[in-house]
Amino acid sequence: MTWSPADLLWSLTNRASLTVFESICANLFLVLVASLGVTPVYNLLKGNQFPTKGKHVYVTGGSIGLGRAVAIELAKQGAHVTIVARKEGPLKETVELMKQAAAAQKIKSKDHHVEQKFHWISADVSNREQSIRALDEASAFHSGQVPEIIIICAGTAIPKLFVEASIEEFEMQMRLNYFGALYTVHEAVRRMVDTDVKGKVVLTASTMGLIGFAGYSSYAPTKFAVRGLAECLRNEFLMYGLGLHIYFPGTMFTPGFDNENLTKPLVTREIEGSSGITSEEAAKGMFKGLRKGYYAVTTDFETDFLRISAKGVTPMSSVGWDYLLGLVAPFGAAQFLWETNSKVKNFGKKLLKKDL
Ligand SMILES: NC(=O)C1=CN([C@@H]2O[C@H](COP(=O)(O)OP(=O)(O)OC[C@H]3O[C@@H](n4cnc5c(N)ncnc54)[C@H](OP(=O)(O)O)[C@@H]3O)[C@@H](O)[C@H]2O)C=CC1
Ligand SMILES: CCCCCCCCCCCCCCCC(=O)[C@@H](N)CO
DSSP states (O other): OOOSHHHHHHHTTTOOOOOHHHHHHHHHHHHHHHHHHHHHHHHHHHOOSOOOTTOEEEEETTTSHHHHHHHHHHHHHTOEEEEEESOHHHHHHHHHHHHHHHHHHHHHHTOOOSOOOEEEEEOOTTSHHHHHHHHHHHHHTTTTOOOSEEEEOOOOOOOOOGGGSOHHHHHHHIIIIIIHHHHHHHHHHHHHHHTTOOOEEEEEOOGGGTOOOTTOTTTHHHHHHHHHHHHHHHHHGGGTTOEEEEEEOOOEESHHHHHHTTTOOHHHHHHHOSOOEEHHHHHHHHHHHHHTTOSEEEOSHHHHHHHHHTOSSOOOSSHHHHHHHHHHHHHHHHHHHHHHHHHHHHHHHHHHHHHO
């Protein structure tokens, strides 16, 4: 029998032909190997799915941490950038860093494209009026045109045990991480639709938008909310030709991370481990995924694993890789669940001893 690709290939070796079972297995294997190669080739043919050169990009939380690294990357890519945050000092500093990065890039690439515009706006994005005012100001810098790309980075975490967290802390994180993203996206997208701008929106979730464990009860739900919003908007925006992407960073060594570690329970530290990446690595990785056109972008293995485990009904990134990871995900998840449960139970035992 020489009817299938595997049989055809095997016949080249001049050995006895494969049994039906062997043939099925070999064909499945070929499909897997082939699909691993399909996406890279497909991505290459598709080209850059997230061009930023000459575009006006609006970055919330753009003054420090991830947002600053994203802003500097954009400056190197030749974009016009407006950053929004509350404190003026870090905002001004980041604008300077963007100017330097853009100038250095121009010398390096000998590219003398049009002058890039960099602006900063001080606003509290967890406040609806201030979000709208900031967007108005940003548009005014570009003759009233709404920014073509919106990247939401502003967000915060106050990790604590559930019984130690105040309701105000729950509310504050939801107001900033979810509603803060919503106010800006809602206002900007309505303007994009009105003026027929085929823009793009990038939301920032977290590993904790895919999984929940002890210490993150006031934070993970805010990122699950962002993920829920992203799923609806990705689909709905297709009717206007707008792009919607969501980035799931794992630990990034940022000022925000140092700050949250002040309240992070020991057990939470133990579960999340000590590995992480810099905000520069995160920003570079995020743009890499966006250029490939991925809906859900990750920059570390664990979070990519969880992206598959918590996939629900969302677009694939790399067909072969997603499929392979999907096969082993249930085993890894079981192992993680088991380890995490015992860490939390042991922590509970220590707590009891302390109380006695
Ligand atoms: N660091 C990490 O390990 C991880 C972070 N994330 C997420 O990534 C994003 C960036 O995190 P990271 O860089 O660590 O955060 P940082 O705390 O380092 O930076 C936060 C930025 O947001 C701004 N910001 C905070 N509150 C407001 C507000 N109310 N209005 C306007 N701007 C505000 C800050 O400026 P200012 O204070 O002056 O307003 C700053 O520019 C967040 O959404 C976070 O949840 C996700 C996974 C892991
Ligand atoms: C085989 C692998 C199985 C699954 C592994 C799961 C690993 C979980 C690690 C969680 C790390 C938390 C990072 C985000 C934290 C965050 O968002 C805050 N720091 C906010 O600033």
